Amino acid sequence: MPKRGEFLEGVDREVDPVEAIGRLGARLILQQALEDEVTEFLGRVRYERAADPISHRNGYEPRTVKTTSGAVELERPRVRDAQRLGFESKVLGKGVARTHALESLVICSFLRGLSVRDVEAALAETFEEPMIAKSTVARVCSETAERYRRWCERRLSEHDLVYLFLDAIYLKLRPDDEPAEGVLVAWGVTLEGQKVLLGLALGSRESYESWLSFGRDLIERGLRSPALVIADGAPGLWKAAQQLWAQADGQRCTVHALRSVTAKLPERHHREVKARWWRIFDEAASPGEARRELLASGRRLSRHLPLGRGGDRARSGRPGRPPALAHRAPQAKSGARISLSAPSSRSVAARRSFGRFPGETSALSLIWAVLELSS
Structure with a gap:
């Protein structure tokens, strides 16, 4: 066996x-x-x-x-x-x-x-x-x-985190059904570069109360504040994160941010935009330089946006969301590309997987x- x-x-x-x-x-x-x-x-x-x-x-x-x-x-x-x-x-x-x-x-x-x-x-x-x-x-x-x-119930005090990743996935009863259950997921990356699953809980991606309760449980079990919190753009999530880890920088997941941009563009431009996007994040020497490059790219791309597709938001980002540039900040001490797809939660793929199976609650144990x- x-x-x-x-x-x-x-x-x-x-x-x-x-x-x-x-x-x-x-x-x-x-x-x-x-x-x-x-x-x-x-x-x-x-x-x-x-x-x-x-x-x-x-x-x-x-x-x-x-x-x-x-x-x-x-x-x-x-x-x-x-x-x-x-x-x-x-x-x-x-x-x-x-x-x-x-x-x-x-x-x-x-x-x-x-x-x-x-x-x-x-x-x-x-x-x-x-x-x-x-x-x-x-x-x-x-x-x-x-x-x-x-x-x-295990203690989390042994983990000295640099990055904390927060995301949620949804489990469907059947492929055509609306999401039935949300599962909140917390991952960490330590100073040694080790990826650690920290917590799982039922909750809503959009719910401030769900994220606040989830984060408080992690802290009560000894989790120390990370240098950087990385998540998608859910306002309730960020409100809770700022309250729970006030000393940490916040960054929007670069993959989620890129998807928001490409969703507003004709498909024929996607490959070019993705290549330019990752080149900016990989090569920029500072957050300021990356921000200038992104704004310049946004201005070039705006002429390809159909009327009514949110060109201004594609160029400037949505208000209230942390920028996707904080991983260049000194305290993070890393030039690595940061996104929620690494280490764990490709939510779209997860939905495809779970959507095939009938279920009434969650798959937390699994x-x-x-x-x-x-x-």
Whole structure:
């Protein structure tokens, strides 16, 4: 069976953890289901001896399963003389073509708040014969929920932050539905350059009260003020951030700012604008120089704006939002490009991923599982 850390292979490098949530949820339960069906067939757990065993385990073979969340790598346990004994996996046997349905039913349980009854209901609705034992689902759900509870109570005083990233994603019941739940996400980057997931909570992106409560919980658990807070342009978020971390600079996420600009331009200009945008942020020696370059670019681009598309706002930015230039300030001590897409929250991709699965509350425990396993 894969070791604990192997479940997260690739997640803590360039892969967005939020985008990996669906794959991890499928892998956690499917791998355990494979182990359990072999244990049930042999009548004993792994390494347990029996006086007259029906057969023996015979190692593992890699198996890649395509799901709606991407490819899932599994280690399928083998049984000696399986064909002669009539053993065939119900999870990855002839029914492997039904993986999309199987994936949906195991992951929707997490999106419904780790309810075992929801999994049982999905099993009954989807298949004539159950493919995953109730005990497997119950064990994975309860263990994940308990570890997530402990994670939510941990102290944060050990993290010396330079950057604090704040964003929110929304989980849909179905692709065509309006967002049902907002999940607030806080990431930090330490002086050593380490990315740390700090907190998750239900709330609204636009709500001042939600962000204030979320931030107060982080501070009460020992989180020290960062040098720079980075977020999108939600006014309620910034009002709370300025109250919580008054000594920190604020910066609007450069990716969100760029999207606001390109949304006002014809698509044929997008590539040129993006290249110029990142060149300014990468090469400007100071915030003042970057601001002058951005304003000059805005004036050049204004002639391409159709009437009524907000040309003035595209050039000058929206009032009340921190500029996307504070990462050049001395206290940040970094010339690196800063955006919410690094480290974690490509919200659009996250919505595409979650939108495929039915769910009634949030996937907080499953989001947490991605990073708890990599710690």
